[in-house]
Amino acid sequence: MDPITLDEQARAILSANDRGGYTVPTAGLYPYQWNWDSAFAAWGFATFDVARAWAEVETLFSGQWPDGMVPHILFHKDDPGYYPGPDVWGTEGHGPIPSSGISQPPVAASFVRAIWEADRDAGTARARALFPKLVAWHRWFMDWRTERGAVCITHPWEAGRDNAPDWDGALAGSDPVGVGEYTRRDTTHVDAAMRPTKYDYDRYIWLVQQGRRLGWDQAALRRENPFRVADPTMTFILMRAHRDLIWMGQALGEDVREIEGWVETLTAGAATLWNPEIAAYDAYDTRAGKFAGCVSSASFLCWYGGVDDHRMLDQIARVWDAVTFPVPSHDPASDKFDAKRYWRGPTWGMINALIGIGLAAHGHVSHAERLRASTAELMAKHGFAEYFDPLTGAPAGGGTFTWTAAVWLAWASPQAGRD
Ligand code: DGY
Numbered sequence: 001m002d003p004i005t006l007d008e009q010a011r012a013i014l015s016a017n018d019r020g021g022y023t024v025p026t027a028g029l030y031p032y033q034w035n036w037d038s039a040f041a042a043w044g045f046a047t048f049d050v051a052r053a054w055a056e057v058e059t060l061f062s063g064q065w066p067d068g069m070v071p072h073i074l075f076h077k078d079d080p081g082y083y084p085g086p087d088v089w090g091t092e093g094h095g096p097i098p099s100s101g102i103s104q105p106p107v108a109a110s111f112v113r114a115i116w117e118a119d120r121d122a123g124t125a126r127a128r129a130l131f132p133k134l135v136a137w138h139r140w141f142m143d144w145r146t147e148r149g150a151v152c153i154t155h156p157w158e159a160g161r162d163n164a165p166d167w168d169g170a171l172a173g174s175d176p177v178g179v180g181e182y183t184r185r186d187t188t189h190v191d192a193a194m195r196p197t198k199y200d201y202d203r204y205i206w207l208v209q210q211g212r213r214l215g216w217d218q219a220a221l222r223r224e225n226p227f228r229v230a231d232p233t234m235t236f237i238l239m240r241a242h243r244d245l246i247w248m249g250q251a252l253g254e255d256v257r258e259i260e261g262w263v264e265t266l267t268a269g270a271a272t273l274w275n276p277e278i279a280a281y282d283a284y285d286t287r288a289g290k291f292a293g294c295v296s297s298a299s300f301l302c303w304y305g306g307v308d309d310h311r312m313l314d315q316i317a318r319v320w321d322a323v324t325f326p327v328p329s330h331d332p333a334s335d336k337f338d339a340k341r342y343w344r345g346p347t348w349g350m351i352n353a354l355i356g357i358g359l360a361a362h363g364h365v366s367h368a369e370r371l372r373a374s375t376a377e378l379m380a381k382h383g384f385a386e387y388f389d390p391l392t393g394a395p396a397g398g399g400t401f402t403w404t405a406a407v408w409l410a411w412a413s414p415q416a417g418r419d
Contacts, residue, residue: 006380007413010405013384014044017402018052021059022076026386026398029189031079035060035072035104036160037403040350043111044406047416050119054126057112061133063097067218068140070108071099072157083185084205090212101208101216102158105233106141107354109134109241113248114410128252134245135259141238142262144218147286149269151234154221155207159231159298162204163196164329164343165336166283166292167229173288174226176206194340194396230284232273233298236305237354239266243306263306270307280315295319295331296343297351303358316367323390325378326371327352332390339389340396346387349375350403353411376412384408 017023022033023041030037038060045053063074075086075098086098094101112134116127145152153159156167179202186195196204207227214220222228242263249256275282275291281299283292300316302309322332329343329351330336338344352375360368378388384404386397410416 006408007415010044010384010408010413011048013400013405014041014402014409016400017041019076021055022074023056023402025403026401028081029186029386029398031082033060033063033074033076035070035074036107039108039111040403040406042108042406043114044402044409046111046115046118047409050115050123053115054119054123057108057115057130058126060108061130063095063099064133064137065095065099068136069095069103070106070137071095072102072104072160073100075099081185081189083183084208088182088205088208088212091216094216100157101211102153102155103137103141104158105160105237106137106241107237109138109248110244113244116248124252127248131245131248131252131254134241134248138238138242138245138259138262141234142265144222145234146265146269147228147230148272149265149267150230150273150284151238151266151269152228152230152286153234154211154225154228156200156204156227159229159233161233161296161298161329161343163200163341164283164294164296164298165334166231166294166296166298167227168336169288169290169292170227170229170285171200171203173285174203174206176202179206179209190397195342226287228286229292230269230273230286231298232270232281232283232296232301235266235270235273236281236298236301236307236358239263239270239305239307240358242266267306270302270305279311281309281312294334294336297327297329297348297355300327300355301351301358303362303364304354305358308362313364313367323347325374325388325390325393327355328390329387339391340394342387342397345390346396347375347378347390348387349379349407349412353407356411372412376408376414379404379408379412 025034025037042053042056064070089100091101116123156162242259246256246259273281280295320326325347330345356368356371382395384401385395386401
């Protein structure tokens with residue numbers, strides 16, 4: 001298909017998913033503003049409407065809690081087609097707008113940098129206004145989510161990789177007793193075989209109930225929540241985001257020493273996620289003191305985080321050779337690999353973009369280009385789906401997906417400017 005046509009289609013998806021100041025990930029399945037989806041949307045908007053890109057991030061930060069946390073969902077308007085909504089989260093009194101009680105991978109600072117680079121003069125006042133908000137959010141992660149310098153999640157939804165096998169061990173440690181009856185909505189929009197199982201969903205809802213019971217008090221959650229897993233997604237993404245925030249701070253004449261200290265902490269923390277048994281960066285269950293034993297697409301975010309680990313080049317070569325369309329979200333050699341089920345195998349364009357940016361930044365240019373070209377082929381052949389079967393390329397999950405379209409515009413398209 002003509003790449004110009006694809007650019008137009010991608011822009012049309014962003015516009016169609018625009019709800020005025022924020023973009024939904026896709027109509028129906030995800031009817032609110034999701035944190036990292038929105039940051040990717042802003043990156044996509046920056047390629048054709050930079051004012052709209054700034055607005056996207058500003059709306060996201062309008063939901064920031066006084067303690068610095070930026071929630072993973074902002075419920076701007078009620079939508080009965082989604083579960084669990086604001087009444088289930090029970091976060092009243094915490095933030096300025098109804099929201100969930102957890103966060104999501106902090107890609108925003110890196111995309112704010114990209115937006116500002118596309119709008120260097122006119123955007124300075126907006127970058128200046130966002131800078132302290134980004135610092136406060138990053139500080140919240142450092143205060144409440146780090147263990148041995150690696151960044152932890154308190155819910156699988158916080159990593160954004162909901163049903164990754166990385167969490168299986170830690171979820172098995174929570175018994176969803178008393179979770180009660182509830183009606184899922186996701187499986188009314190999308191084939192249940194492409195979504196988390198009921199076993200997983202019971203535990204997701206139970207963990208939301210735990211957070212609510214603890215009043216979303218971070219000290220209590222750190223002490224009592226049974227689920228606290230150090231996550232390569234969070235750790236590498238925050239490392240990168242800290243560096244982009246340093247770049248912004250220096251350009252704005254701000255003191256960035258505190259952020260530099262955070263980079264050092266996370267660099268040491270990332271090293272603790274190396275699991276010698278699988279020769280890869282891995283998730284680590286801090287409650288049980290155990291690695292998950294999973295090579296995931298998040299393992300390959302090391303370069304994005306700033307860790308040029310040649311051992312991971314061997315891993316990526318192995319995983320690439322096992323599929324047609326890399327990078328699968330879970331190791332195809334594992335018995336837990338499931339080519340269609342969300343984060344247990346499918347390839348996600350937005351993770352590919354982050355991996356590709358990291359590879360290119362460390363001079364692994366042919367790897368980066370191969371990944372970009374194969375991601376572009378997926379989107380050109382199968383459209384802007386939520387995710388793709390890595391064996392056949394078949395589209396899966398929701399269609400006309402915001403972050404897939406944004407990634408096309410900002411990274412995968414042959415016309416996209418890359419650095
Ligand atoms: C869902 O509803 O499945 C989302 O992934 C939660 O963030």
